[in-house]
Amino acid sequence: MNDHPALRPDRIGDLDLANRLAVAPMSRVSAAADGTPTDDMADYYTAFADGGFALVLTEGTYTDTHYSQGYLNQPGIVTAAHEAAWHEIVTRVHARGASMILQLMHAGAISQGNRYRDDTLAPSAVRPLGEKMPEYGGHGPWPTPRAMTGDDIEHALTGFVDAAIRAQRAGFAGVEVHGANGYLVDQFLTDYTNQRYDRYGGMVANRVRLAAEIVSAIRAATGPRFVVGIRLSQGKVNDFTHRWAGGSRDAEIIFAALAEAGATYLHIASEGRDWVETATLDGGVTITGLARKVTGLPVLANGGMHDLTQAASVLEDGHADIVTIGRGALANPDLPRRLAQSLPLAAFDHEMLQPMATLSNARLWRAAGQVPA
């Protein structure tokens, strides 16, 4: 048995984890048109539990029937049918000994498919950088969003809370607020997309307010034991190289506000980049190590962690508590079992990024004998 540190047990809040390997959230745009998760999605998620991951984070799931949806065929958590279908998936994953956390996502200005609305909302009427993502069926520039009113903000916040209550009823161990990668919560956090002059705009302590209010409102609605995590990143799907202007000073303010709001953990994403490339802040500290130091909370590190030597040093050197694996998990749904048996990992194949490959992935894995049929 390999003694890699990722194979040691750990805890997130009251949640016991058999190892420190989690599946990173990955949008697969494979839900039914009305946002209901499908049986194929159940197979897809169950495969990671069969493969030994202690924790499975779901893809970004939309939170209301207004402006939150980001892609067509994205799953939701806003109807009784959504809740029932997620309940099935969670039950299957739990039966195999893994825990599951639902990622709650509001796309804001970078929505490119919303069955409820044609227009978009954001903190300010700033057209997003870049163009829509072809892998999610988009093309051309993003539209300029409408600046949110106080009522719009209240509506979005209520959506997150109602979605978390549904997630709790569906049996999830917790939720993760998607505050990363350029979506709504990150649009508030980011200086150039948030040009507001009210309590949500201006200095970083104001720009993090919406994230903190969401975390604290979910905490109040779901009780002290429910896991309420939040994912953050400097880079964005439409701006990979963005970095927080105030560096470690901004990071400290953001992390402290979220801990104060009642977050159970912080998850730092390396959008499209390796952890090494995105982790280093001024003063030689790592962003994940700083998050641990400032908050004392468990921190999840992400970005190229299928390099298991890197994962070992991130964990051993105190930069994080858990590693989350995206592309490496698509290639190896049984990565923890392979690691335990010191077996080589399968190489990631770019084809696996095709969102609609969910079904074929699950079938391929079964055909390859990586997961039981």
Ligand SMILES: Cc1cc2nc3c(=O)[nH]c(=O)nc-3n(C[C@H](O)[C@H](O)[C@H](O)COP(=O)(O)O)c2cc1C
């Ligand atoms: C197909 C795909 C879909 C993704 N969807 C999401 C998502 O829904 N939510 C999210 O926070 N990150 C999403 N990400 C980012 C991943 O969680 C992760 O940060 C990224 O893949 C880097 O980690 P890796 O090097 O282990 O792949 C996605 C990544 C991929 C490859």
